[in-house]
Amino acid sequence: MSCWLSGIDVDRYFDLRRGIDGYINIHPLQRGGMLPSDTKKTVLEFADGYSVCDYCLGDLHKTKRPPVSTFREDMAKFLGMDDCRFTHGAREGKFMVMHSIAKPGDTVIVDSLSHYSTYVAAERAGLNVVEVSNKGFPTYEVEFERYAEKIEEVSDRTRKPPVLIVLTHVDNQFGNVGDAKRVGEICKKYGVPFLLNGAYSVGRLPVSGRRAHADFVVASGHKSMASCGPSGVLATTDEWAETVFRKSKIVGNLTGKRFPIKEVELLGCTVRGLPLVSLMVSFPHVVERIKHWEDEVDKARRFIKTVERVNGVRKLGVRPHGHDIIDFDSPSFHTVSQKHRQRGYFLYHELKKRGIVGIAPGKTQRFHISTYGLTVEEVEKVANAFLEMAEKYKIAIK
Amino acid sequence: MSCWLSGIDVDRYFDLRRGIDGYINIHPLQRGGMLPSDTKKTVLEFADGYSVCDYCLGDLHKTKRPPVSTFREDMAKFLGMDDCRFTHGAREGKFMVMHSIAKPGDTVIVDSLSHYSTYVAAERAGLNVVEVSNKGFPTYEVEFERYAEKIEEVSDRTRKPPVLIVLTHVDNQFGNVGDAKRVGEICKKYGVPFLLNGAYSVGRLPVSGRRAHADFVVASGHKSMASCGPSGVLATTDEWAETVFRKSKIVGNLTGKRFPIKEVELLGCTVRGLPLVSLMVSFPHVVERIKHWEDEVDKARRFIKTVERVNGVRKLGVRPHGHDIIDFDSPSFHTVSQKHRQRGYFLYHELKKRGIVGIAPGKTQRFHISTYGLTVEEVEKVANAFLEMAEKYKIAIK
Numbered sequence: 001m002s003c004w005l006s007g008i009d010v011d012r013y014f015d016l017r018r019g020i021d022g023y024i025n026i027h028p029l030q031r032g033g034m035l036p037s038d039t040k041k042t043v044l045e046f047a048d049g050y051s052v053c054d055y056c057l058g059d060l061h062k063t064k065r066p067p068v069s070t071f072r073e074d075m076a077k078f079l080g081m082d083d084c085r086f087t088h089g090a091r092e093g094k095f096m097v098m099h100s101i102a103k104p105g106d107t108v109i110v111d112s113l114s115h116y117s118t119y120v121a122a123e124r125a126g127l128n129v130v131e132v133s134n135k136g137f138p139t140y141e142v143e144f145e146r147y148a149e150k151i152e153e154v155s156d157r158t159r160k161p162p163v164l165i166v167l168t169h170v171d172n173q174f175g176n177v178g179d180a181k182r183v184g185e186i187c188k189k190y191g192v193p194f195l196l197n198g199a200y201s202v203g204r205l206p207v208s209g210r211r212a213h214a215d216f217v218v219a220s221g222h223k224s225m226a227s228c229g230p231s232g233v234l235a236t237t238d239e240w241a242e243t244v245f246r247k248s249k250i251v252g253n254l255t256g257k258r259f260p261i262k263e264v265e266l267l268g269c270t271v272r273g274l275p276l277v278s279l280m281v282s283f284p285h286v287v288e289r290i291k292h293w294e295d296e297v298d299k300a301r302r303f304i305k306t307v308e309r310v311n312g313v314r315k316l317g318v319r320p321h322g323h324d325i326i327d328f329d330s331p332s333f334h335t336v337s338q339k340h341r342q343r344g345y346f347l348y349h350e351l352k353k354r355g356i357v358g359i360a361p362g363k364t365q366r367f368h369i370s371t372y373g374l375t376v377e378e379v380e381k382v383a384n385a386f387l388e389m390a391e392k393y394k395i396a397i398k
Numbered sequence: 399m400s401c402w403l404s405g406i407d408v409d410r411y412f413d414l415r416r417g418i419d420g421y422i423n424i425h426p427l428q429r430g431g432m433l434p435s436d437t438k439k440t441v442l443e444f445a446d447g448y449s450v451c452d453y454c455l456g457d458l459h460k461t462k463r464p465p466v467s468t469f470r471e472d473m474a475k476f477l478g479m480d481d482c483r484f485t486h487g488a489r490e491g492k493f494m495v496m497h498s499i500a501k502p503g504d505t506v507i508v509d510s511l512s513h514y515s516t517y518v519a520a521e522r523a524g525l526n527v528v529e530v531s532n533k534g535f536p537t538y539e540v541e542f543e544r545y546a547e548k549i550e551e552v553s554d555r556t557r558k559p560p561v562l563i564v565l566t567h568v569d570n571q572f573g574n575v576g577d578a579k580r581v582g583e584i585c586k587k588y589g590v591p592f593l594l595n596g597a598y599s600v601g602r603l604p605v606s607g608r609r610a611h612a613d614f615v616v617a618s619g620h621k622s623m624a625s626c627g628p629s630g631v632l633a634t635t636d637e638w639a640e641t642v643f644r645k646s647k648i649v650g651n652l653t654g655k656r657f658p659i660k661e662v663e664l665l666g667c668t669v670r671g672l673p674l675v676s677l678m679v680s681f682p683h684v685v686e687r688i689k690h691w692e693d694e695v696d697k698a699r700r701f702i703k704t705v706e707r708v709n710g711v712r713k714l715g716v717r718p719h720g721h722d723i724i725d726f727d728s729p730s731f732h733t734v735s736q737k738h739r740q741r742g743y744f745l746y747h748e749l750k751k752r753g754i755v756g757i758a759p760g761k762t763q764r765f766h767i768s769t770y771g772l773t774v775e776e777v778e779k780v781a782n783a784f785l786e787m788a789e790k791y792k793i794a795i796k
Contacts, residue, residue, distance in 0.1 A: 004478045004606050005476065009468075010682035010685050011682070012468060013681045016443070016675060018443060018444065018452055018464075019463075027448075027451075029451055030448050030452075034446045035446055038412070038413070041413075043441060043442065043445045044438060044441060045414070047433050047626055047676070048428065048431055048433055049430070049432065049619070049621060050425075050427045050620050051428075051627070054417075054428075066414045070410060077406050080402045088628065091665045091666065095665060112652055116655075116666060117665055119646070119655070120657060120660050120665050124663065130651055131650050131652040131653055221447070222448050222670070223448065228671055229449070229671020230669055230671045253528055254510055254529040254531050255510050257514075262514055262518050264521050267515055270486075271627075271628055272627045272628055273627020274626045274673070275627075275672070275673070278445070284408035287406060
């Protein structure tokens, strides 16, 4: 039986560990997705495969126990939208929208700070992407005033209005906070559907899709809602719900089987499993934490202020900084790396020695971190680590 | 700030419980997805959002820690295929294949025991579905001999060969085990790509895609590989890998950004999070357990033998039974329900009183269970519960 199984060494999959226990983790992808301790308790309860399906009657989003049904309503309210579905993440939500409302060859307008998954979702849906420029170094601020001209340009050139505008609410590189309301107003004026990508905003800061005139909001559980991956939300308005959440109409040609409660873009159900439960159990925590967003911004600004005392280190992006994701330009650390035995890895190792993980190994010209959810003491410890390293490697401190 | 947040009652999301602790669970969706205790230990370690991305360099499937990179190779070997990717489940794999190799309007041939998600995946991809008949009550055996004529029929009628044949290896209703090799040989003869849906076979019984002449195998972690949902695998051959796992070619029109390592159908990464880790940590257990598949079949057969002693109760599907999923026709219990105070719910409640959960509440005309992974004593306890209920409600026992 097992001839083709030879050569499989299963030993390497026993007892996997992340190896970061006890470290301060400043990984910009990870800070917003850490589970509160209450959620961790529930994780084991629902760890088995199809654990959310104990009482399901065929539609995940109508399940009463666990209360997915009310959660759907509460999540839609939380996002200031009419309805929503749970997804595997923001990117899957973007593809669901594009695949539902566009045809191959249509054009979507995106900001030039978009996450790669916005481009790849458009590519998967066969769409052309047109970018809205940003101001480049050092602010990289998206030129929001150009949305109107871009819409007109696409309409003129392709003889069809763009099928969708996607705005990255907070970009993953610089932590710039986009002017969602302004873009939403332009979209409304031109009658172009507007998708707000809240992967790094929803669950961190207050976001109301309605106030931004958004037709769609996508969000990420693992990135910003204190949840297990893969999890996310796609929210929309009553106007679009029937299109994006359209029900199956297929009929078996011999059996006559129909699946009228199954939603096509969801393939029936989406995030059937533990990540959905984590999203639910973390929800009270998330609803509370967004009220304290200003404290997070203050922490990030204090961190920037300290780290910028190191000569040659400068935060990139818009000022004043309005998010916890921070990208630093650091030619002075880069100069050190060129003569260091560990080359570009020295920064990573120096931080690890100080109990800090989460920056990309090998990079010194730029480094990219998040302070989200750290205590004031932890933020100070991380900031001081940069001062200590500057001192050690004889970089001037202002 | 929070005006739109009013009306959200977060209290209902605290401390969610399944409420089935200590019960024997015979839910046919769930038996194959239960986590071994070793995997549960690791679950907490990787519960935080993007926990698999600590050391990722941009391609999930090449990550070395946790060892996704070798796991991909080992999983491909396990399935007897050349390469694979991890997905959110079998249905997502089916859609990825259909969306990659077919064009809207093309035809896919499916067996008439297909899971609804096969139909809905085809619908999402804009494909027409043609079913291969089954023999109906009581065996519901798919008429494998008809695949050749169906291929010819579609080719004649649409002037194009079917773009794909999908075979449900084990169907979710009757637990019939399809003749994959036979269908694979027909597909090979006609040169039609063949997708084997192993949602209820891979991880339970030995499955070699190569032996079945499969071009694609999809599998489900939460259904049959002792893993958290949502998780799955899409495996293929070298011939198809470049098509289905094609890399992004999109270029930002202003920024010139490219994402050449990102795979389009995966939207870059797929099951980024805990479910992938559970698939990995359960893998040694799964590789071992498929060697004991015959014991599982024996258990199921013994169970059927006992329960069929109840007058009027009969297992549906092919005989001898070859799987742990069992669908019983039970007109005698149904007759009881018509006079019972709890109507169709009595069976559910009688079982629950006896420490057994997992049958659909309200149904008595048919009931649908799985014995997978139960101990011999548990199987006996469940079987005896049906005898006790027969006795209590004065149904003859043979």
